[in-house]
Amino acid sequence: MSFYDSELKVLVAEDSPPMRLVLKTYLGKLGITPQFAENGREALRILHEDSFDMAFMDVHMPELDGREVVAEIRGEGQNVPIIAMTTGDDPELLTSCIESGYSSILLKPIMKEDVFRLVEKFR
Template sequence: MEILLAEDSPIQGVMIRRLLEQQGCKVTLATNGREALRLAGEKAFDLIFMDCNMPEMDGYEATRQIRAREGSSAALRIVGMSAEESEKTRAGCLAAGMNDCISKLAGPKELQRALEAQIHECPS
């Protein structure tokens, strides 16, 4: 499974990447929303984990632009990630076109739940 991880924090990026790779996923890292948008246009990914708050372009805007490119198909699964746990953040993620939103504070179990919910099974 090909995953694009959009995360501006180097520490968070390493931790999340490691967890996804332990599940057999191939991970490409983007450190800001512009880079995520560019990579999503260059390569076919199965899933994007998108940090909501990044420099240059936030995850909300990157998601809106990815969805605009897709048109009505909107087949690419995008999971928002935020350090804020609020209904407002979740609503913002869904309004931007994300399929789900998780808290980065919740830990590996929440990441695993989101991965399974979006793909059902990560091939090894």
């Protein structure tokens, strides 16, 4: 990956500390320091308070499901690219992610190249 853009504002909404560390590491290789939310309610609050260039959002989070957060954000007219993070073992779940307004899907386990590709696609 040939770009480094520390000005890119990225939200990572993920309740798992190891997954947050993985994303912090991969995004850091692109010069991006993400902001973090540990549950859906916090992610929704942060998205209301600030604007982002993109977000990576776990589908299954405490307090508010990622799909609920995305549906509410889309209902308010926000078009920020939001990437669903999930294991991808349920085709109906993947369909519901796209239907709720996610922009794309990042399958777990997360690979560095997939993160780079999605940042390049949506930046």
